[in-house]
Amino acid sequence: MEKVELIFVPTPGVGHLVTTGEFAKRLLHFDDRISVTILSMKWFPGITDAYTESLAACQPDRIQVIQLPQVDPPSFHLFKLSPEAFFYELILSYFAPLRNAVRDIMSMRSTSDSGSTRIAGLVLDVFCAPMVDVATELGLPSYIYLTTNTAFFGLMLYLSTRHCQNSSVIEYPKPEAGNMDLEHLIPGFVNPVPSRVLPSFVFNKDGGYAAFVKIAEKLRYAKGIMINTFEELEHYGVNCFYNGQNPPIYPVGPVINLNSLPHPELDQVQRDRIMKWLDSQPESSVVYLCFGSIASHGPPQVKEIALGLEQSGHRFLWSLHMPPPSQDDAAGTKNPEAILPEGFLERIQERGLICGWAPQVEVLSHKAVGGFVSHCGWNSILESLWCGVPIVTWPMHAEQQLNAYLMKELGLAVVMKLDFRGGTGEVVTADEIKEGVLQVMDGGSEVRKKVKEMAGMARKAVTNGGSSFNSTRRFIEDMIGNIPDI
Numbered sequence: 001m002e003k004v005e006l007i008f009v010p011t012p013g014v015g016h017l018v019t020t021g022e023f024a025k026r027l028l029h030f031d032d033r034i035s036v037t038i039l040s041m042k043w044f045p046g047i048t049d050a051y052t053e054s055l056a057a058c059q060p061d062r063i064q065v066i067q068l069p070q071v072d073p074p075s076f077h078l079f080k081l082s083p084e085a086f087f088y089e090l091i092l093s094y095f096a097p098l099r100n101a102v103r104d105i106m107s108m109r110s111t112s113d114s115g116s117t118r119i120a121g122l123v124l125d126v127f128c129a130p131m132v133d134v135a136t137e138l139g140l141p142s143y144i145y146l147t148t149n150t151a152f153f154g155l156m157l158y159l160s161t162r163h164c165q166n167s168s169v170i171e172y173p174k175p176e177a178g179n180m181d182l183e184h185l186i187p188g189f190v191n192p193v194p195s196r197v198l199p200s201f202v203f204n205k206d207g208g209y210a211a212f213v214k215i216a217e218k219l220r221y222a223k224g225i226m227i228n229t230f231e232e233l234e235h236y237g238v239n240c241f242y243n244g245q246n247p248p249i250y251p252v253g254p255v256i257n258l259n260s261l262p263h264p265e266l267d268q269v270q271r272d273r274i275m276k277w278l279d280s281q282p283e284s285s286v287v288y289l290c291f292g293s294i295a296s297h298g299p300p301q302v303k304e305i306a307l308g309l310e311q312s313g314h315r316f317l318w319s320l321h322m323p324p325p326s327q328d329d330a331a332g333t334k335n336p337e338a339i340l341p342e343g344f345l346e347r348i349q350e351r352g353l354i355c356g357w358a359p360q361v362e363v364l365s366h367k368a369v370g371g372f373v374s375h376c377g378w379n380s381i382l383e384s385l386w387c388g389v390p391i392v393t394w395p396m397h398a399e400q401q402l403n404a405y406l407m408k409e410l411g412l413a414v415v416m417k418l419d420f421r422g423g424t425g426e427v428v429t430a431d432e433i434k435e436g437v438l439q440v441m442d443g444g445s446e447v448r449k450k451v452k453e454m455a456g457m458a459r460k461a462v463t464n465g466g467s468s469f470n471s472t473r474r475f476i477e478d479m480i481g482n483i484p485d486i
């Protein structure tokens with residue numbers, strides 16, 4: 001049996017790395033001939049290490065993790081102007097280490113005693129799409145594993161087409177204040193998309209727009225795009241791109257890590273505290289709040305959330321992540337209790353629980369949880385759909401407002417907030433939060449019904465014969481057919 005190896009290059013944030021690792025594992029499960037190498041970049045120390053280690057340990061004969069040497073990052077000033085431009089530059093500086101690592105792997109596999117393994121190509125995170133140039137240089141095909149949805153793929157193609165038509169444009173035209181409802185015909189969306197839900201990098205003149213357009217242009221050179229979505233969810237969007245005009249797309253999701261992530265804040269004592277508390281709550285009575293692996297709120301917003309929850313009268317589990325301490329931090333901001341409204345904990349007593357990092361998938365799977373106030377990171381959306389828990393939208397950064405808009409268009413979310421108000425720092429008020437919670441917990445029966453139906457479809461999609469199962473098979477066949485004779 002001839003063996004084939006795929007070389008994955010994930011972006012090392014939790015929201016990207018974990019689903020990519022799970023997809024790599026899924027491929028091994030599908031086909032005994034496949035093995036994978038994960039080339040790991042270390043951008044954020046700590047949090048992703050435990051996952052990478054577990055990946056390397058789970059099937060050591062078929063998954064290997066190689067740490068790429070660290071590079072000097074671009075200046076922090078660039079990060080402040082535009083995180084997207086910063087990461088774009090960072091990826092470019094990884095070209096040389098990547099080239100060396102892939103060359104080493106290729107030469108080792110061709111001389112191995114245990115029979116030759118053919119290198120089938122690179123599987124790149126979307127941020128790493130510029131690395132298709134390295135693959136081409138080495139004569140290898142590249143594929144993209146898109147950790148978000150088809151709608152975002154549509155936006156990228158739209159930006160790159162628009163840019164090809166007029167490459168002198170260095171930013172997207174920002175509508176005048178008050179005209180954020182200007183609409184755009186983005187492929188993959190049934191209805192025109194208002195400006196206010198486009199990701200903010202689209203309007204960033206300091207390199208954010210330029211970086212994304214350059215990334216988007218590279219997608220066209222990929223041999224295929226695997227998307228963490230499923231046909232039943234994005235039926236219209238997926239069918240728009242089965243058109244032979246872009247690289248083939250493969251909706252392979254949901255690709256979710258059903259085991260809770262190891263995290264320094266989540267030892268067995270903390271996990272037991274959370275799960276035992278949930279065990280003692282009535283069915284569908286708890287609203288869960290969590291804003292992903294990156295986002296956090298400042299003290300004024302934390303106070304408003306607390307007041308909103310209190311006023312809603314509902315039970316809640318709140319995963320409260322504190323912002324990283326800065327030098328001029330006021331004493332106490334590391335301690336959530338110090339910034340909660342006075343007397344809050346005494347007043348809510350057993351009605352609510354505040355935790356740090358949560359075992360999110362376990363929480364969403366618990367029968368006590370009836371709603372989820374979320375920042376609309378794509379993994380959180382898929383996890384909530386998988387568990388049949390309706391989401392209340394509160395996008396905070398990146399492409400989350402587009403995700404929230406998509407969920408609204410599909411009738412799968414209770415809308416609390418659709419945009420992040422251009423990052424103005426304006427707080428969401430206790431009243432708005434209370435309304436969102438009341439809507440999902442007391443009303444929203446139509447949304448709840450649709451979400452439950454979608455949960456069934458999500459599970460069916462990934463089982464034998466389901467749409468994503470078949471799509472994954474199709475990817476494997478195409479990928480093997482594309483292997484170059486090197």
Ligand SMILES: O=c1ccn([C@@H]2O[C@H](COP(=O)(O)OP(=O)(O)O[C@H]3O[C@H](CO)[C@@H](O)[C@H](O)[C@H]3O)[C@@H](O)[C@H]2O)c(=O)[nH]1
Nearest residue numbers: 015147148292293294319357358360377378379380398399
């Ligand atoms: O207390 C927590 C917080 C998060 N998670 C997990 O961490 C992941 C978070 O992923 P996601 O919901 O996608 O949020 P981000 O971490 O913000 O993800 C980044 O990556 C996503 C995928 O590309 C994008 O959709 C987001 O906008 C981007 O911020 C999920 O699997 C959660 O289950 C926990 O287990 N416990």
